[in-house]
Amino acid sequence: MRPLDIAYMWDLVPVIAGYIPLTLFMALVSMVAALVLAALLAIVRVLKIPVLDRVVAVFISFFRGTPLLVQLFLFYYGLPQMLTFLTNIDGVTAAIFGLTMHFSAYMAESIRGAILGVDRSQWEAAQSIGMTQGQLLRRIVLPQAARTAAPTLVNYFIDMIKGTSLAFTLGVTEMMGAAQKEAAGSFLYLEAFLVVALFYWAIVEILSVGQRRMERHLGKAVAR
């Protein structure tokens, strides 16, 4: 048994920290895109829009039914063989695309459940005063569904941050990629991966504090 090379780990901190912005960038962009896509998918499912509803069901089933890593490889290494305009797609874009698709499928199901949790009579009340489908979704149903779904969606965001580490398999040097490169040079795998693990842990812990605050706030304000 050898002792941990603490000094080496300490040296790695600024190196890995330098890649936090890229990791957060990928996670944030994917999260926003996935939220928008998921809301649309959920609405299609709830309103049972003909044909589209079937397409969305298959979409959700596929992206929930296959591993994220496989999906990323499909987008980055697979698809460009057929769609040649994708040949020069960079790893970051492919990762954001993959994360968006993957997590939108999960988030759509959460949002759908939250929408169905809004009492049906409120839909009817909105219809009865002459609101259109779009108005009642935007002003009555979705705001209430968002409150219900918020804690779950934050969980998916946390998963997404960790999911960005897979981008290193597409040749992206983000936090995980940087740790991998450092380790390959120093052969101190334990130290390098321990440092990167602690970074992910810290980021997620900070988010969890925010999540608990948000839940308290949501629980306090307004109503069921």
Place this chain on the structure above:
Amino acid sequence: MSCEIDIAGLVKRFGGNAVLNGIDLCLKPGERVAIIGPSGTGKSTLLRCLNFLDPPDEGRITIGDLSVDAARASRADMLALRRRTGFVFQNYALFANKTARENIMEGLITVRNWPKPKAEERAREILQQIGLGDRGDSYPSALSGGQQQRVGIGRAMALDAELMLFDEPTSALDPEWVGEVLDLIRRIADGRQTMLIVTHEMQFAREIADRIVFMEGGRIVEQGPPAQIFGNARDERTRAFLRRVG
């Protein structure tokens, strides 16, 4: 007879079952009509068909200069009908994410496109009328059942609908709140608001209605002035029902 509201041959089926079997009903301007009858005879369905919460299968609904053929009603027809009718729900159905004031303003802002200050002013008036002048900022969860239903009525009043529809407005209320809600409806009735009210409150129906309609099996069995229906009903089914409800 000049009908402001004319319902002709209204039919509604759920699956294969006809719940409304050809309803004809004419309301004169300012007329207040109460619908009574046993449970499951289509009273609520009739109200829900009139604003297409349940789209009717056949028949014609005319409100003022708007006439809609149920069989070929477009989305625009449906919205137009809803904008001319106010609906009060048995279970209040308030928007949980909006305050009492916002519940009342919602239709004015989104449907009527009123500027916000104007809608706020109107909401203030209505809150006074429904006796909740000081509760405008309360969310529904902070209001009693009676207060919630008064907001529900206020929301429907805000639209100045030609026809107000009350679907068993006191049936879900604890007995202690029934009185205040009936008082409010009575005041609206006193203002000669054209209304159709489905109710189990026979005494109330007798007081406020110009006409009582007795329904059974998806049909109108008998109708007439309250004194006639409650005192001297012609049809045995009406008499049997009135004996049961006391």
